[in-house]
Amino acid sequence: MDLHLNEATATEEERAAVDEVLGQPEDRWEGGERTHATGHFARGGSDDREMRHMLIPVLHAIQSHVGWISPGALNYVSLRLTVPPAEAYGVASFYSMFALEETPRTIAHVCDDIACKTRGADDIIAGLENDYGPEGEPSSGGSVTWKRSPCLGLCEKAPAVLFQMAGEGRRDFTLAPVTGDQLRSAVEGNGQERPTGSTPQSGSPGLRLIRRVGVVNPEDLDDYRAHGGYEALRRALLIGPDLVIREVTDSKLMGRGGAAFPTGVKWNAVAHAAVRPHYVVCNADESEPGTFKDRVIMEEDPFSVIEALSLAGFATGSEKGFIYIRGEYSEAHRRLAHAVEQARDRGFLGRSVMGHEGFDFDIEIRRGAGAYICGEETALFNSIEGFRGEPRNKPPFPVAEGLFKKPTSINNVETLINTLDIVREGGPAVAALGTEGSTGTKLFCLSGCVEQPGLYEVPFGTTLRELLDLGGGVRDGGEIQAILLGGAAGSFIAGDQIDVPLTFEGTRAIGASLGSGVVLVFDQGVDMREIVLRIARFFRDESCGQCVPCRVGTVRQEEALHRMARDGQASDADLALLSELELVMKDASICGLGQTAANAIRSAVTKLDVFGGAR
Ligand SMILES: Cc1cc2nc3c(=O)[nH]c(=O)nc-3n(C[C@H](O)[C@H](O)[C@H](O)COP(=O)(O)O)c2cc1C
Ligand code: SF4
Ligand code: FES
Secondary structure (H helix, E strand, O other): OOOOOOOOOOOHHHHHHHHHHHOOOOOHHHOOOOOOOHHHOOOOOHHHHHHHHHHHHHHHHHHHHHOOOOHHHHHHHHHHHOOOHHHHHHHHOOOOOOOOOOOOOEEEEEEOOHHHHOOOHHHHHHHHHHHHOOOOOOEOOOOEEEEEEOOOOOHHHOOOEEEEEOOOOOEEEEEOOOOHHHHHHHHOOOOOOOOOOOOOOOOOOOOOOOOOOOOOOOOOHHHHHHOOOOHHHHHHHHHOHHHHHHHHHHHOOEOOOOOOOEHHHHHHHHHOOOOOOEEEEEEEOOOOOOOOHHHHHHHHOHHHHHHHHHHHHHHHOEEEEEEEEOOOOHHHHHHHHHHHHHHHHOOOOEOOHHHOOOOOEEEEEEEOOOOHHHHOHHHHHHHHOOOOOOOOOOOOOOOOOOHHHOOEEEEEHHHHHHHHHHHHHOHHHHHOOEOOOOEOEEEEEEEEOEOOOEEEEEEOOOEHHHHHHHOOOEHHHOOEEEEEEOOOOOEEEOHHHOOOEOOHHHHHHOOOOOOOOEEEEEEOOOOHHHHHHHHHHHHHHHOOOOOHHHHHHHHHHHHHHHHHHHHOOOOHHHHHHHHHHHHHHHHHOOOHHHHHOOHHHHHHHHHOOOOOOOO
16 A cells, blocks of 8 residues: 655654554564565555554654654654554644644643633733743743643633643643742743642542542552452452343433433443444543543542443453543543553453453553544544544444444443442442432532532432532622533523522423533623633534534634624624524534534523623
8 A cells, every 4th residue: 555655754753752652663564674575575454454543642652752743753653554644644633732833842731711711711821921922832942832721621620721741751740720920930840730639528428439539549459449449340240241230220320421321221232232342431531611520530549440441341241441531631541550550460450350250351541632522432432543533423323333343332430430339239229319310429520619619429419509508609708690500511500590409300401401510600700701702612623523514503603602792792693693503503413512512602692691682
């Protein structure tokens, strides 16, 4: 196959970065030395194409070693993976954490998303512009630049910044909450991460999903076991896959990734799929603005994610699991990788897991690279396989054709860790918690203008008012202007709706949804127009562009909102346009991004009348 390589060649540093992931090239067909033997045969075909799934790990390696991905580096990657450079470019350019032009080796990603806006992000950015010039410009002798970023998943610690440092001493670290002075000092090379707690309830009686958070040593498998770890998998291995699925079904567990699909149904379908192999995937992409629950679990209780994915693997007859974690979550990634290694060393992963003959299971962690859409399950599969994160048409559904076109069960982090108590205690016991339609407990990401932002766990059915009270109420005794429920794909509700029970059915009854568990509070001091415009920009930026209703609709939606902000009120024509766009995006988009891109905006414009003139 002619890959159509161009003239550019990789530097030693770039080749070393690639070889660190793929190993040394064996022969000239992989970019190694031409020898007498390799000059006389051709290699390629399906064996080489099977390496395609290594494309994103390799791009990550170049980015972190060199700070950008040059045409020469892309040529070398193309040769090693048998991917034409045009395609490799198409993939690299899809992900915002990869730079295709030479950039300073340190990038400060400054969150200007909705939770950070309520905590001074705009002032911090104004200070940066003043001191270091516009976004993207090199500063500090050309070694650093700063960029605006969508939500970094650190909203309980807002305002937040992520430093991505390439080259020698490469590392990513976060500063949150950050002040202007701390940020300036970090830009000058004196960044110091300061760990702060995320779970105000830590150690309280009655917690289930987060009972170990802040209590257990996240780097110690023995400590995890001393706190009940691996009891669930041990019971699962005793009762067998069919009964595990029965318990999960009886618990009426609904997925926590946003779509609320019954987990038992999904696991059962994969377990009984005739095609082999089967895969289980943990969706840890968590890029919905306002959401940080999965990050806290992965950072503070990583073994629970490993155990739960192993349990899902056992139930569905899978030998391999993937954890796809968003690229910005460097600490969670480090903790999970450490946990996987320990589990493997101690026989909790690998051949005959926990000594159970016939259950071989291992886990691979894959990092995303800055694309919200990769949380959509089929986009996530494409990303693991080494393609652009573009959603696939459904059907076929993942349980029939998922990762590598094989039957796949994909679950959110929170969904998975729910299954541990379900198997330990039995499905009916968990079904008895919460309400008839929403069983068990739920994690909520409380942020914005509240006294104690953080991750909270409450039984389903707790009212929003009770949750806000747990978080100490509105900051400085202020008054609620609006609350965003469910994230950017969710909707705004008014301050007089806080007696809504937090259940799937309760929120549905008021035209809202629980989504990914976001509860973002805005007091009277927040400019809601700014917030709505930021959400519109988010959807316009993050649309993968594959289908017209979403690609064009998100742009037209943002334009209409800008007109309303400029004119100080919504015109009838723009209100009509927004409704029409909403209808088209809902009806004709391929995936949930386009289908939900108008939800929050509609609720802000029509229900809260944020721009005026809609009532
Ligand atoms: C645009 C978009 C982004 C999504 N992001 C996530 C995500 O970050 N994490 C997640 O678990 N599910 C996300 N989902 C939902 C997944 O497609 C899928 O429904 C979920 O992983 C299934 O797991 P569950 O059954 O445990 O909820 C997203 C969906 C869409 C349409
Ligand atoms: S709805 Fe939007 S994000 Fe989803 S496939 Fe279409 S263009 Fe891509
Ligand atoms: S970290 Fe800034 S909005 Fe979430």
